[in-house]
Amino acid sequence: MRSRLGNTLYGALIGLVELVPGVSGGTVALVLGVFDRLVASANHLIGGLVQLAVQRDRHSAGRRLARVEWALVLPLAVGMFLALFILSKPLHTFVxxxxxxxxxLFLGMVSASLLVPITMAREAGPSTAISRLGGSVVVLAVAAAVFLLLALPSLEVENPPGWVVALSGSVAVCALALPGLSGSFILLTFGMYEPTLEAVSTRDGGYLALFGAGAAFGLVSVVQVLAYLLRAHRRATLLAATGLILGSLRALWPWQDGSALLPPGDAWAGPLLACLGGAALVLLLWWRERRSVPTAASVTPS
Known part of the structure; x- marks a missing residue:
C-alpha cells in the first residue's frame, strides 16, 4: 500500500510539472528513478495491445502484458490524472x-536534475578520454539546438481545428516521454497551450478526446523508439537527454522580454531563494532515490 501511494504521488508530481511550460515530466521521472521502468512498461503495454488488436495473438499479447509493472503504471496514471484535473487551475494561477x-523555482529544479542523466550516463559503461570528449560535444550540440529552438516566438491560435488539436497531443506526449522537452512549452510555442489548459479546466470533452487520440498515436511511436535506444545505445541516449535538459533552461530564465534574455533586476533575492529551494528539493529526492536503489541506472529496459 505504501508503494502504491508513493507511486501515486510520483504520478501527481509528473502530471503537475507537465502543466508548467519549460519543465519536463520525463525529467521528473528520471529524478524519481522510474523513467527506465516506465519506458519498458509502456513498450510492453503497447506491444501487447498491438499483438492483441492486429495479430489476434492472445498468448503472445498476454506474455507482453504480464511484463508491464502494473503496480507502478496504474498508480502513476491515477496520480497524473488527479494532478491534471485538480491542480491545473491553482498552478495556472500561481504561474x-x-x-x-x-x-x-522551476529553474532550480531543472538545473539540479542534470545530475541524474549525467550520473546514469557514467554508470552506463566504461568510458575513455575520447568518449568523454565526444559525449561533451553531443551534450553541447543538443543543448545549443534546443536553446535556439526555444528562442522562437510563440504563436497564438484561436479556435484550432480538430486535426491541429490531435497533432498537438501527439507532439506533447512525445515531449512527455523525452527528458528535457516540455510538452507544455511546445504547446506554448505553437499557440496551443492556452486552448489546451482551458479545455482541461472546463472539462471540454470533445477537445480532450481529440487531444487524447493524438497523444495515443504519438505514444505508440515514440515509446518503442525510446525503449530501443535505451537498450541499444543507452549512454548516447542519456547524453542527448542531458543536452535536452541543459538547453531547456533557457525557457525558465526569470528575466525575459519576449525571446530576449535580460540580466537580473533589482528584486533578485526572492527568485534566488526560490531557485535554491527548487534545487534543494530535487537534490533531496535524488539523494533519497540513490540511497534506496544504489545502482538504479543499471536497470536496463528489455
Missing part, C-alpha cells in the same frame, strides 16, 4: 500571478 518566482 500567472508569480511568474518570476515560479520560473526561478
Amino acid at each position: 500567472d500571478t508569480q511568474p518570476m518566482i515560479s520560473s526561478s
Whole structure:
C-alpha cells in the first residue's frame, strides 16, 4: 500500500510539472528513478495491445502484458490524472500571478536534475578520454539546438481545428516521454497551450478526446523508439537527454522580454531563494532515490 501511494504521488508530481511550460515530466521521472521502468512498461503495454488488436495473438499479447509493472503504471496514471484535473487551475494561477518566482523555482529544479542523466550516463559503461570528449560535444550540440529552438516566438491560435488539436497531443506526449522537452512549452510555442489548459479546466470533452487520440498515436511511436535506444545505445541516449535538459533552461530564465534574455533586476533575492529551494528539493529526492536503489541506472529496459 505504501508503494502504491508513493507511486501515486510520483504520478501527481509528473502530471503537475507537465502543466508548467519549460519543465519536463520525463525529467521528473528520471529524478524519481522510474523513467527506465516506465519506458519498458509502456513498450510492453503497447506491444501487447498491438499483438492483441492486429495479430489476434492472445498468448503472445498476454506474455507482453504480464511484463508491464502494473503496480507502478496504474498508480502513476491515477496520480497524473488527479494532478491534471485538480491542480491545473491553482498552478495556472500561481504561474500567472508569480511568474518570476515560479520560473526561478522551476529553474532550480531543472538545473539540479542534470545530475541524474549525467550520473546514469557514467554508470552506463566504461568510458575513455575520447568518449568523454565526444559525449561533451553531443551534450553541447543538443543543448545549443534546443536553446535556439526555444528562442522562437510563440504563436497564438484561436479556435484550432480538430486535426491541429490531435497533432498537438501527439507532439506533447512525445515531449512527455523525452527528458528535457516540455510538452507544455511546445504547446506554448505553437499557440496551443492556452486552448489546451482551458479545455482541461472546463472539462471540454470533445477537445480532450481529440487531444487524447493524438497523444495515443504519438505514444505508440515514440515509446518503442525510446525503449530501443535505451537498450541499444543507452549512454548516447542519456547524453542527448542531458543536452535536452541543459538547453531547456533557457525557457525558465526569470528575466525575459519576449525571446530576449535580460540580466537580473533589482528584486533578485526572492527568485534566488526560490531557485535554491527548487534545487534543494530535487537534490533531496535524488539523494533519497540513490540511497534506496544504489545502482538504479543499471536497470536496463528489455
